[in-house]
Structures are given as structure tokens and as C-alpha cells.
Amino acid sequence: MRHYSVFAIVKEALGYHQGWERAWRNPTPKAHYDAIIIGAGGHGLATAYYLGKNHGITNVAVIEKGWLGGGNTGRNTTIIRSNYLQDPSAAIYEKSRSLYETLSQDLNYNIMFSPRGVIMLAQTEHEKRGYLRTAHANSLQGVETRFITPREVKELCPIIHLEGPRYPVLGGLWQARGGTARHDAVAWGYARACSAMGMDIIQQCEVTAIHRENGAVSAIETTKGRIGCNKLGIVVAGHSSHVADMAGFRLPIESVALQALVSEPIKPCMDVVVMANTVHGYMSQSDKGEMVIGGGADGYNNYTQRGSFQHIEETVRALVETFPMISRLKMLRQWGGIVDMTGDRSPIISKTPVENCFINCGWGTGGFKAIPGSGWAMAELMAKGHSPLADEFGLNRFREGRFIDESVAAGVAH
Amino acid sequence: MLLLTCPYCGVSADETELSPGGEAHLKRFGPGSSDEDFEGYLFMRHNQKGVHFERWRHTYGCGKWFLAARCTATLEVFGTYSAQTPEHPKEIIAKIQAKRSDWSLT
Numbered sequence: 001m002r003h004y005s006v007f008a009i010v011k012e013a014l015g016y017h018q019g020w021e022r023a024w025r026n027p028t029p030k031a032h033y034d035a036i037i038i039g040a041g042g043h044g045l046a047t048a049y050y051l052g053k054n055h056g057i058t059n060v061a062v063i064e065k066g067w068l069g070g071g072n073t074g075r076n077t078t079i080i081r082s083n084y085l086q087d088p089s090a091a092i093y094e095k096s097r098s099l100y101e102t103l104s105q106d107l108n109y110n111i112m113f114s115p116r117g118v119i120m121l122a123q124t125e126h127e128k129r130g131y132l133r134t135a136h137a138n139s140l141q142g143v144e145t146r147f148i149t150p151r152e153v154k155e156l157c158p159i160i161h162l163e164g165p166r167y168p169v170l171g172g173l174w175q176a177r178g179g180t181a182r183h184d185a186v187a188w189g190y191a192r193a194c195s196a197m198g199m200d201i202i203q204q205c206e207v208t209a210i211h212r213e214n215g216a217v218s219a220i221e222t223t224k225g226r227i228g229c230n231k232l233g234i235v236v237a238g239h240s241s242h243v244a245d246m247a248g249f250r251l252p253i254e255s256v257a258l259q260a261l262v263s264e265p266i267k268p269c270m271d272v273v274v275m276a277n278t279v280h281g282y283m284s285q286s287d288k289g290e291m292v293i294g295g296g297a298d299g300y301n302n303y304t305q306r307g308s309f310q311h312i313e314e315t316v317r318a319l320v321e322t323f324p325m326i327s328r329l330k331m332l333r334q335w336g337g338i339v340d341m342t343g344d345r346s347p348i349i350s351k352t353p354v355e356n357c358f359i360n361c362g363w364g365t366g367g368f369k370a371i372p373g374s375g376w377a378m379a380e381l382m383a384k385g386h387s388p389l390a391d392e393f394g395l396n397r398f399r400e401g402r403f404i405d406e407s408v409a410a411g412v413a414h
Numbered sequence: 415m416l417l418l419t420c421p422y423c424g425v426s427a428d429e430t431e432l433s434p435g436g437e438a439h440l441k442r443f444g445p446g447s448s449d450e451d452f453e454g455y456l457f458m459r460h461n462q463k464g465v466h467f468e469r470w471r472h473t474y475g476c477g478k479w480f481l482a483a484r485c486t487a488t489l490e491v492f493g494t495y496s497a498q499t500p501e502h503p504k505e506i507i508a509k510i511q512a513k514r515s516d517w518s519l520t
Contacts (some may be wrong), residue, residue, distance in 0.1 A: 241461035250459035254436065255486070300416075300434035301486045303463045309415060310430050343457045400452040 001196035004108050023188060029202050029238060032228035033061045035236055035382060036220060038207050040064035042073040042183075043360055043367065044235035045190035045201075046375020047382070049107075052197040055377070055383035060199040061229075062191075063222060065206040069187025072237050075305075076368040077260050077282065077294040078275050081118045081178035083145045085134050086404050088392035089346060095389060096373025100181060102373060109180045111191030112287070116271050118178035119133035121322070122276035123167035123278040131173040131186045131311040148174045155261060156272050164321050167278050180273060180284055186371055210247040217247070231382055232357045238303065238338030240361035249353045251361065252398050258297040258365050258384035259307035261315075261324070261334040265289030270323075279318035283326075291326060293319060297339060297365055307336040339364050343398060343409035349377050349390035358382050359395070418484075421494050423476040424478060435469030438481045439460075439502060463487050465510055465517060470494075483510065 002008065002021050003182070012019055037044045040062045062068075080100055082093035104111050122128040131147055136147040146407040153172045162169045171397050191201055200223065209221035210232070219228040234243050238255045265288050275282035281295045295315025298308050312334060320327045342348060342362035349360045360378040363370060373389065380387035380401060392404060416429040430503075437459050443451040460466075466486045471479045481499060483492040483506050492513075493506045502519055510517055 141426075239463070241459070242463045248456075250458045250460070252453075252459065254459050254461050298434075300429075301437075301466050301468065302462060302489070303486045304489055308429055397455045399449050 001192065004112070004370055016081055023192040024201055027200045027202065029061060029063075029200060029222070029224055029227050031149035031207070032061040033200075034229070035231040036060070036227060036229040036234065037062045037233040038220070039059065039071075039133045039234070039236040040068035040187075040191065040201055040203065041071050041237060042069065042187050042190065042237065042371035043237070043363070043378070044233070045187055045194060046371050047233055047235055047360065047378040048194045048199055048375075049190045049197075050379035051383060052194065052199060053289060053405070054379060057383060058197045058199060059195070061227065061367050062194065062199065062201045063205050063207060063220070063227075064201070064203045068191050068201060069184055072337040072339065073183055073187045073371075074258065075268075075278070075335055076183055077292050078180045078183045078282070078368055079118065079178070079275075079282065080181060080369040081175050081273075082111070082143050082174055083118070083120065083134060083138055083175045083178070085137050085408060086140070086346075086406060087141060088404050089406055090138065092373045092389045092393075094143050094371055094373075096370045097177065099372035099376065101177075103181075103186070106187075107189035107193045111185040111193055113179065113181040115179040116175050116273065116284075117156065117174065117176045118275065119148070119156060119168050119172040119174050121153070121274065121276045121278070122171045122173070123164070123169060123276065127278055127306065128170045133183040134173055143175075145173055145175045148172050157270060157274055159269050159323050159325050161222070161322060163326050164279075166321065172346060177398065178273065179322060182349065183368060190375075206299050206335060207243065207246065210243075210354075210357070214250070215326050217357040221243060230356060231327040232379060233316070233360065233382055234357070235360045235378070237340050237361060237363065240340050244352070244359065245350065247354050247357055251348070251359070251395075252343050253348075253362055254301055255338050255340055256300065256305040257299050257302045257305065257336045258294075258339045259311060259315075259334060259336045260292070260294045261312060261331050262286070262290040262292050263330050265293070265330040266329065268357045273321070276318060276322050279321060281315040281318035281322065283301070283323065290332065291329060296365055297341070303338055305336045305338055339367075341365075344405045346404035347393055348395055349374065349381060349387070349393045351381070351385075352395065416489060416491070418470060418482055418491060420472040420475055421476045421480050421496050423472065425472070425475055427472060427475055431472065431474045433471045433473040435471055435479065435501070438467040438469045439475050439500075460520075465514075466494070469497065
């Protein structure tokens with residue numbers, strides 16, 4: 001792999017940039033791998049990367065139906081934070097956030113991590129009490145957050161309207177080390193690093209069946225033929241139930257559409273991320289100047305990557321209330337992704353009823369921020385059979401009633 | 415926008431008038447059932463990519479619950495019927511199979 005550096009840029013500039021290599025290879029699949037990951041999104045690629053980096057397992061293939069990073073990794077609003085209430089959530093999201101801090105150096109690929117800070121607005125007395133509680137929980141968990149006053153909110157984000165018509169801003173939960181990153185670059189950086197370790201990323205290759213022998217996974221059938229494996233990781237987000245069905249087990253998951261939209265680019269006006277969960281919208285400004293906007297998910301099962309109109313309207317209405325100056329902005333693009341929602345709104349990183357088959361899913365509406373931590377935990381689980389970060393997120397928690405109830409903690413999609 | 419006909423009041427309602435209620439025809443398990451059955455009833459879902467039998471409530475209309483057959487991959491609606499129907503209705507199954515010869519109820 002060619003090392004990216006300022007010297008490489010200077011050298012290439014002298015040669016009219018003719019010498020750059022492709023960032024990753026485009027191989028044909030081998031007959032057998034030690035481990036196969038289904039799904040070349042952020043979580044799948046991160047799993048493969050940490051299998052190689054932390055556990056020395058490099059005979060790995062990552063199989064992708066479409067193109068890498070083309071699912072929810074390329075469709076989210078790129079927010080990174082770890083201000084969760086429950087201990088297992090705070091542990092994995094904080095691990096993830098801390099890995100993001102050095103990810104550009106680790107991968108030798110600029111993922112444009114921008115720790116600009118995240119404010120979650122408190123707009124009702126209930127929400128204020130909830131965030132005060134979260135701030136206390138976070139200080140016990142070693143996650144740096146603080147409850148701030150309305151004046152501090154206004155100082156951090158001058159375009160905000162504190163005395164909204166329905167819900168005045170009563171304060172906010174501030175995580176200074178949260179922020180955003182370039183979502184495509186995260187997938188591309190991991191893919192390049194995986195390819196450099198000798199792993200095969202096989203795109204436009206759909207899995208059609210999962211073969212089992214004596215209750216253990218033995219091979220997968222794909223549109224590019226049969227591929228054998230010792231271990232299989234299913235990391236396919238919205239299509240988790242569909243792929244799990246091929247392996248013969250069910251999941252506590254429903255797939256629904258979540259939408260996002262961006263405005264026309266405007267001059268820099270907001271250098272933090274603001275989430276307004278009571279009115280239900282969140283917004284940040286991209287490096288190009290577009291306002292990046294997200295809101296609530298639809299309530300009904302859907303695989304179409306299109307969402308409902310009224311949710312866009314609801315989100316935009318909420319944000320115009322919160323930021324009146326955006327009322328005349330034009331929206332440029334809108335899109336949907338299919339998110340995998342579990343009963344307790346927490347992810348599943350788990351062994352499955354099929355031996356040597358592992359699943360990482362259920363990240364729902366908040367998967368991007370978790371990519372490095374999720375890959376770290378999933379790789380450890382696949383390599384060693386257990387992982388301190390993943391153990392609480394097992395599939396058996398639904399049978400045993402050990403929920404990690406972030407739906408109650410957050411009150412909304414998170 | 416998704417349009418469903420309420421089988422009670424006959425109104426063709428768009429999704430803003432309705433509330434989704436998840437998978438239909440779940441077999442209910444309560445106290446005394448096995449852990450597996452109880453977990454299945456509470457959490458496990460088929461979550462089909464394709465024809466999905468589901469519950470809806472005509473929240474901003476007559477207020478009643480009803481059932482619908484809808485494709486989650488195309489959003490095509492095959493029909494709606496009363497929530498008091500214990501099994502998947504034969505006429506709706508026939509209607510789906512007329513359009514999709516390889517489909518069968520799983």
C-alpha cells in the first residue's frame with residue numbers, strides 16, 4: 001500500500017498525479033477463508049480491520065451486495081457522541097469515540113474527524129431532569145459531558161432561538177469531544193487498510209444462501225459462487241432479518257426507513273452539532289456549508305430506502321422553530337436508509353444459534369458513531385468467543401429480560 | 415404516500431391518519447408459557463422483505479385497529495381486513511398469489 005503523506009503529494013504533483021494506486025484491490029473470491037464478513041459497510045469493514053490488526057486473522061473476505069459504504073454508512077448524518085445513560089452503551093460508544101480521535105493516523109486516511117462538540121437541547125422539565133441524570137451517569141462512566149445553561153447554549157450556537165413558541169430551551173447536555181466525521185472516508189479508510197493486510201473486499205456479490213454442517217456454518221452461496229469459511233459474521237444492518245433467515249434463525253428486529261436531508265450550502269453559521277429531541281430534529285453544518293438535517297424514523301416495516309413525506313415536514317418544522325434563520329433555506333437533497341430497530345433500541349453483537357456464525361446488528365438510527373467500537377468488539381467476539389464490550393449486547397438478553405433500555409433513556413430514536 | 419382503506423369505515427386513509435402497529439397474527443403467549451415462546455411473542459419478528467401482514471390503527475378516523483397485507487419491498491398494498499380475523503384471509507392470499515406466483519405463506 002502506498003503511504004499517504006505530504007511528501008507523497010509533493011512527489012505526485014511533480015509527476016502530474018499519474019502515480020497514485022487504487023486504494024483497494026478488486027479480487028475474485030478464493031474458495032475458502034478463515035472468516036467471512038457479510039456487509040462492507042462501516043461496521044463490517046471495521047470488524048475485518050480489527051480482526052487483522054488486533055487478532056492477526058487476515059485470511060478474511062468482506063462480501064458486499066452493492067458497493068462498499070453504499071448503505072447506511074453513506075446515508076447518515078455523521079454525528080459522533082457517547083453521552084448514553086446505560087453503562088454498556090456508554091462503554092462501547094465511548095470506546096468508539098476515542099478510536100475516532102486517532103482513526104486518521106491509524107488508517108493513514110483522513111476521515112476528517114471534527115470534534116466540534118454536540119449539544120442535546122433540554123426543552124421540557126422532564127428532558128432537563130433526564131439530561132442532568134445522564135450527565136451524572138456519564139461522570140461515573142468516565143464520559144466527559146456537562147449540563148449547560150441556556151446562556152451557554154446561545155454562546156456555543158448563536159443562531160439558536162431560545163424562546164421558542166412551544167418549547168423554550170432550558171439548557172443542554174454538552175459533549176465537547178463529540179462531533180462529526182466524513183462518513184465515506186471512514187468506509188474507504190477501513191477498506192484500504194483491510195486490502196493492504198491482504199483481505200479481499202468483494203463488491204457486487206450478493207449472498208443467496210448460508211450452508212451449515214452439524215449445526216455449524218460451513219460456506220456461503222453467492223452470486224459469484226460458493227465460498228467456504230470457518231467463521232461467519234453477519235453485519236448487514238437493515239437486511240439482518242433477511243440474512244438471518246438464510247441461516248435459519250429469527251431476530252428481534254424490525255426494519256424501518258430513516259431519512260436525512262441537506263440544504264443548499266451557506267456561509268459558516270454553526271460550528272457545533274445540535275440535537276433537539278423534544279421537537280425531533282438535529283442539525284449540523286458540513287464543511288461544504290450545507291446544513292445536514294435528520295429527524296425521526298417511520299413506524300412501519302420498509303425496505304425501499306424511501307421514507308414518508310410527513311416526517312420530512314415534521315423535522316423541518318421542528319428545526320425552523322429552533323433556528324428561525326433557516327426558514328428560507330432551500331433543501332437540495334433528501335434520502336432514506338433502512339435501519340434495524342431492536343425492542344430495547346440497543347444493538348446486538350452476539351453469537352447466534354448457528355455455531356461459528358456471529359451477528360452485529362440492531363444499531364438502528366445511531367450506527368455511524370459506533371463504527372470503530374462496534375468493529376473492535378465484533379472482531380474480539382469472533383476471534384476469542386467473548387468480548388467485554390459486546391457481552392452485554394447478546395441476543396439472549398431478550399429472553400432473559402436484561403434489556404439495555406436506551407429507548408427509555410433517550411425517549412426518541414438516537 | 416401510503417394509502418390504506420379502513421375496513422370499518424371504508425375511508426381510504428393516508429398514512430398521516432393511521433398508526434402502524436407491527437406484525438399481525440402473532441400467537442399470544444402469557445404467564446406459564448416457556449421462555450422461548452414468550453420471547454418469540456414479545457420480540458421475535460419475521461420482518462419480511464416482501465409480503466408483510468401487519469396491524470394498523472385508524473387513529474385519526476374511527477379509531478379502530480385493522481390488519482393489512484403490504485409488500486415492504488415495493489409498498490404495494492394487497493388488501494385490508496378486520497382485526498377480528500384470526501387467520502390470514504384466503505381471498506388476500508389468492509390475490510397475492512395471482513400477482514406473485516412464487517409467493518407462499520411462511
